[in-house]
Amino acid sequence: MGLEQQLIEQLQILNPTHLEVINESAGHGGYFPGKESHFKVIIVSEAFAGLRLVQRHQKVYAAAKELLSPGKIHALAIHAYLPSEWQGEAPASPVCAHAPKV
Template sequence: MGLKDDIGAKLTAGLSPTHITVTDESDNHIGHSGWRPGGETHFRVEITAPAFAGKSRVERHRMVNALLAEEFANGMHALAVTARAPGE
């Protein structure tokens, strides 16, 4: 199981989303800061979860980042997040 799958599994376990898409965009960042051979450095997450209801954009991103702290510590360089509550 790769990092993309790990990200999806952790966010699913922690936030019970109604929708989640995780995309590895590392190939778009070849030669940029944080990129390394083999990829798995730059990701995009689109997630809809009831846990985000009533939360600001910053609070939602903090929730996602907290769940993925281990991945950041182990070499994930960048994460673009679109986080919504259902109905948004």
């Protein structure tokens, strides 16, 4: 099972009402087909009620901790919302300075 699917499964502990896990590895240096190293997570959950942004991120990191180690996930962009905050769209990811030139 790939890292993307493992991450999806690990984040289920937060009971998301909306979850998107996007593999953004192709936009980063050292990419080769099949590489899984950079991900963007958009997660909406009541588990974030009463938490500041940094605490929400800590909850996501805790859920994914075994995947955040050398040789696994290198970078994780997190967009964590309460259902009442979710507007159906998260910000675009910045372009990596080391992205492959096309």
